Amino acid sequence: MSEWNQSSVDEVPMRGSESQKADETFAMGIALPDGEIPVYEHDETLHDKPENQWLEMWRSLRANRAALVSLVFITALVVIAVIGPYITPYNPIETEMSNALKPPSAEHWFGTDQLGMDIFSRVIAGTRVSLTVGLLAVSIALTTGIILGAIAGYAGGWVDTVIMRLMDMMLAVPSILLAITLMAALGKGIDKAVIAIGLVSIPEYARIVRGNILSIKENDYIAAAHVVGLSDARIIFRHVLPNALSVIIVRATLGISSAILDTAALGFLGLGVQPPQPEWGDMLGRARGFIFQAPHTLLYPGMAITATVLAFNLLGDGLRDALDPRARIK
Amino acid sequence: MTEPLISLRHLSKHFTMDRDLLGRTTSVLKAVDDLSLDIFPGETFGLVGESGCGKTTVGKLLVDLYTPTAGEIVYGGVDLAKLRPQERRRYCRDIQLIFQDPYASLNPRMPVGDIIAEPIRVNRLQPAEKIDDRVGYLLNAVGLSANYRNRFPHEFSGGQRQRVGIARALAMEPKLIVCDEPVSALDVSIQAQVLNLLDDLSEEFGLTYLFIAHGLNVVKHISDRVGVMYLGKLVEVAPKRELYSNPLHPYTKALLSAIPVTNPALRTERILLEGDVTSPIDPKPGCRFASRCYAKSDCVGCDCDVEMPPLREVSPGHLVACYLHPGD
Numbered sequence: 001m002s003e004w005n006q007s008s009v010d011e012v013p014m015r016g017s018e019s020q021k022a023d024e025t026f027a028m029g030i031a032l033p034d035g036e037i038p039v040y041e042h043d044e045t046l047h048d049k050p051e052n053q054w055l056e057m058w059r060s061l062r063a064n065r066a067a068l069v070s071l072v073f074i075t076a077l078v079v080i081a082v083i084g085p086y087i088t089p090y091n092p093i094e095t096e097m098s099n100a101l102k103p104p105s106a107e108h109w110f111g112t113d114q115l116g117m118d119i120f121s122r123v124i125a126g127t128r129v130s131l132t133v134g135l136l137a138v139s140i141a142l143t144t145g146i147i148l149g150a151i152a153g154y155a156g157g158w159v160d161t162v163i164m165r166l167m168d169m170m171l172a173v174p175s176i177l178l179a180i181t182l183m184a185a186l187g188k189g190i191d192k193a194v195i196a197i198g199l200v201s202i203p204e205y206a207r208i209v210r211g212n213i214l215s216i217k218e219n220d221y222i223a224a225a226h227v228v229g230l231s232d233a234r235i236i237f238r239h240v241l242p243n244a245l246s247v248i249i250v251r252a253t254l255g256i257s258s259a260i261l262d263t264a265a266l267g268f269l270g271l272g273v274q275p276p277q278p279e280w281g282d283m284l285g286r287a288r289g290f291i292f293q294a295p296h297t298l299l300y301p302g303m304a305i306t307a308t309v310l311a312f313n314l315l316g317d318g319l320r321d322a323l324d325p326r327a328r329i330k
Numbered sequence: 331m332t333e334p335l336i337s338l339r340h341l342s343k344h345f346t347m348d349r350d351l352l353g354r355t356t357s358v359l360k361a362v363d364d365l366s367l368d369i370f371p372g373e374t375f376g377l378v379g380e381s382g383c384g385k386t387t388v389g390k391l392l393v394d395l396y397t398p399t400a401g402e403i404v405y406g407g408v409d410l411a412k413l414r415p416q417e418r419r420r421y422c423r424d425i426q427l428i429f430q431d432p433y434a435s436l437n438p439r440m441p442v443g444d445i446i447a448e449p450i451r452v453n454r455l456q457p458a459e460k461i462d463d464r465v466g467y468l469l470n471a472v473g474l475s476a477n478y479r480n481r482f483p484h485e486f487s488g489g490q491r492q493r494v495g496i497a498r499a500l501a502m503e504p505k506l507i508v509c510d511e512p513v514s515a516l517d518v519s520i521q522a523q524v525l526n527l528l529d530d531l532s533e534e535f536g537l538t539y540l541f542i543a544h545g546l547n548v549v550k551h552i553s554d555r556v557g558v559m560y561l562g563k564l565v566e567v568a569p570k571r572e573l574y575s576n577p578l579h580p581y582t583k584a585l586l587s588a589i590p591v592t593n594p595a596l597r598t599e600r601i602l603l604e605g606d607v608t609s610p611i612d613p614k615p616g617c618r619f620a621s622r623c624y625a626k627s628d629c630v631g632c633d634c635d636v637e638m639p640p641l642r643e644v645s646p647g648h649l650v651a652c653y654l655h656p657g658d
Contacts, residue, residue, distance in 0.1 A: 220435035224495075227393045227427050228449035228502055229419050238448070242439045325439060325482045 060322040067318020070311040077308060081128040088121035093276040101294040110300040113283070114290055119297065122278035123304050129279045130260050130308065133194050133272075137259040140198030142252050145205025146241075152206065153213030154236055164210065167203035175200040176265055183271045190263075190279075193272040197262045201255060208251055212244035246320045253316030257309035264305055280305050334368035335538050336392070336425070336506060341365045341401035343387050347611055359611045361387040363562035364401070366641070369506065374532065374539040376553030376570070378546055378585065382607060384562040385542045386430075389508040392540065393427045394418060423453060426499035430511040432491035436483035442469075442494045443479025449501045468497040471534065473527060489520035493527065500535060508540045513548060525552055547589045550574060555647070558582045561610050561618040564641055568648040578650040580625040617653075629654050 061067055080087075090108075096116035104111045110119035152163040170178065182196035216222065217240065225235045241248075264281025266272035268288075273279035275286070280301040287297035342364055348357035361384040369375045379385050390396045392403065394410070402409040410421055429435035436445055446465045450456050456464050466476035472493040483491055492512060499507050509528065513521040529552060531537060543549045549556055550570065557567040558581060566579040577583045584601040591597050603622045608614075616635040620626060626634050632653035633639075641651040 220429045220431055221437040223390075223395055224427070224429065224435050224498065225437075225448075226395060227422075228498065229423055229453055230448070231452075234452065239437050239440075243437070245439075326484045 056325075057322045061318050064318040064321060066314045067322075070314040070318070073307070073311045074315060077127055077131060077311075080124055081131045084124045084127050088118075088124050090118035090121045092117065092121040092125040092278045095276075101290060101297065103294070104296055111294065111296040113287055113297045114294075117276075117278075119283075119300050122283060123280070123300050126278040126280045126283065126301070126304070129190060129273055129277070130263060130305075133190065133197070133263040134256040134260040134312075136194045137197040137201070137262070138252055138255045140195070141201040141205055141255060141259075142248070144198075145202045146209050146248065148202070149206040149209025150213055150236055150241065153210035154217065154232070154240065160210075163206070167206050170200065170203045171207075176262065179262065179266065180269070180271065183266065188271055188274060190273050190277075193263055193266050197259050197266070201259070201262075205248075205251065205255070208247060209244060212247050213240055216240050216243045246323045249323060250316045250320045253312045253319065257312040260305065260308060260312075332370055335371040335405070336369050337402075337404040338365055338367045338388070338391075339402040339404060341367075341388070341391060341403065342399045343384075343391055343396055344399045357612055360562045360613055361610060362391065363613075365559075365562070365564055367557060367564065367567070369538060369540060371505075371538055372532075372536070373554040374541055374552050376541045376543060376546075376549030376556040377559060378543050378549050378556065379559030380544060380607060382561075382610065383559045384610070385544075385559050386510055388559075389427060389510045389540065389542055392506070392508050393425050394422045395427075423502055424505040426502050426504040426507050428492070428495055428499050428507060428509045428512045431515050432488050432495055433515070435495050436491055438483055441480045441482055442486070442497075445483075445494060446479075446497050446501050449498060453502065455501070455503060464501070468500055471500065471531065472497045473523075487520075488516050489524060492516060492520075492524055496524075496527065496531070500531065503535075504537070506538045506540065508542065510542045511544065512541075514544065521548070528552065545589070546574075546585050550589075558585065561608060561613065563618055563638065563651065564649075565619065565652070566648075566650045567641070568650075572645070572648050576648075578644060578648070578655045579619075579652050580623050580654075581619050584624075617651075625654060 061071070085092075094117065096112070098116065099108075099112050100114055100116040102108055102112040102116075108118050108120065110123060113119055113122070148163050148167070152160040173181075178200045179193075179196040182199060183192055186192040186196065222235060222239055225239050230238075261281075263272055263279070264284065267279045267281030267283075268285030270282075270285065273282050275282065283301040284298055284305075287294075287301075290297050341362055342360070343362040345359040345361060346355045346357070347359050348355075350356050363384075365384075365388065367375075377385050377388065387396060391398055398411045401411070403411055405421055405425070408421065410418055413421065436442070440448075443465050446468055447461050450461050450464055451458070465479060469476045469479060474490060474493050474497070478486075483494065486494065492515075496512075512528070513524050516524060525548070528539065528541075532539060539552070541549060541552055546556070553570050555567065555569050556573045557564050558573075558579065559565065560581050566573065566577070566582045568576075573582065574586065577586055581603075584603050587598060587601040601624065603624070605622050608618065608621050614635075615637060616633070617623070617638055620634040623634065626632075634653060639651045639653050641649045642656065643649050644655050
């Protein structure tokens with residue numbers, strides 16, 4: 001049985017050149033580099049990366065034109081939401097029946113609606129409601145959804161079953177119907193609309209977060225984190241959630257737009273903002289009978305909704321890339 | 331003989347595959363079955379066997395990623411399996427793991443400096459102001475520039491990532507490192523570099539390795555002793571030279587004959603094993619290797635199909651589980 005320890009012809013230079021070493025290494029069938037382990041000298045062309053992660057992210061976001069434009073637009077919306085009521089050319093809740101359904105003109109840029117209210121003023125004043133509702137509803141849904149989804153995904157077992165079956169039950173009812181039911185129980189009003197929209201969108205977030213965590217949890221780097229003795233909380237917050245972050249952020253920005261749409265839908269149904277307070281969806285709902293006589297009454301609030309939703313979606317896309325070190329635009 | 335650093339005693343890990351309506355287990359996968367093994371300080375123990383033989387499970391049992399079904403892992407005089415989680419964590423710090431896949435074992439969203447610093451920080455192994463120096467030192471120790479600390483894993487090659495994984499394990503100041511096929515995902519030329527690195531580190535840091543591999547060729551370079559596993563059982567353990575010059579178990583012989591030989595004059599007949607690996611789910615009694623054993627007919631009157639032969643010492647340090655070599 002001596003075949004196995006006999007040395008063979010081997011012209012490859014080897015570390016530890018004694019024949020004994022050669023004997024041991026030949027069986028590997030691979031060439032060993034001679035000398036020491038290659039030392040990776042500091043390469044002058046590869047400079048240190050800036051420490052600041054946020055700076056890197058900002059650079060990448062800036063390079064994405066659509067995201068940048070969206071960010072500017074959303075910033076403008078926020079400014080309008082804050083100072084809106086002070087800059088409207090007319091009082092947005094003042095009716096003037098003699099001046100109803102006027103097309104856009106120099107006095108009324110977006111025309112007037114069926115009650116003679118200035119649409120431009122109303123669209124500006126409505127920004128605050130739409131943005132607040134969007135952000136608040138998403139915050140409610142996001143925090144609850146992330147916590148529930150993370151627990152379900154990470155813990156597994158019966159905890160997972162209980163949480164997810166509850167979510168399935170909520171998903172079984174169409175969300176707008178569930179929101180209307182909640183509104184019926186809570187009463188009319190914008191604050192209740194926020195709560196209703198927030199609650200009904202929890203399952204979407206919980207499901208997405210759970211699904212992501214299930215797949216991330218299987219990675220070796222999570223096992224590695226266990227081996228080096230990290231606590232479960234630290235593993236969730238430092239290793240699991242950051243890797244689910246891009247999906248969560250994209251979903252949240254899309255969520256803001258769908259919350260804005262839901263508010264509009266509730267407003268359209270007369271359940272959200274109560275007249276005469278201006279709100280985009282409510283404006284659409286009340287003007288829908290005049291779509292052929294005076295299309296501008298629907299056009300401008302509709303455009304406001306579309307542009308806002310689009311901006312949030314594009315920003316979400318940009319953020320996803322910026323947050324992923326691998327996809328960053330260099 | 332010196333005291334073993336770590337002893338596995340009758341260690342088993344069974345996975346439940348199926349339960350009946352009452353929740354009783356009806357089908358069991360015996361990934362590791364009654365395995366006993368001593369690893370001595372400073373040595374490199376090579377553990378080989380084909381895919382699915384349970385070698386990775388042994389590694390995961392050692393680093394507390396799995397809880398043993400039965401048996402003991404004795405380290406520092408205590409049985410790790412019986413400790414409470416808090417205490418176990420303190421002991422398990424000394425046992426670290428290097429993963430097979432360098433692409434999956436590093437968090438893609440963490441700079442490598444943080445990946446290495448985190449274990450030090452969380453376990454308070456160094457005072458806060460010294461962590462940076464330590465990370466730089468570890469990066470240099472594995473052959474990477476300390477300037478790379480702010481880079482992300484995706485900016486490295488497979489071999490470099492594996493070096494980062496090694497640095498993370500070293501950060502814990504371990505006594506024993508379980509290397510779970512650390513080079514099988516790497517290019518052949520890089521394999522040698524990483525093996526040499528591991529070899530150098532064992533001297534520098536006084537490490538003991540449990541080196542898991544699926545073939546005998548890689549293990550031959552680095553190991554002091556080699557254990558051959560087949561379907562959850564150790565079938566042969568011997569010092570490296572002894573195992574390679576005088577393999578006794580038919581399975582070891584077959585594995586050795588599968589190593590490619592560069593010199594045509596030295597090529598020997600390859601032993602081809604017939605049939606597939608027997609399933610580790612609900613194994614039949616008898617020798618696990620019996621269904622594929624080409625030497626079974628040589629052993630007249632043996633209990634190959636009745637009972638698994640025990641691991642017996644046939645010469646000093648050479649243990650084999652085969653009725654053909656009853657030992658003593």
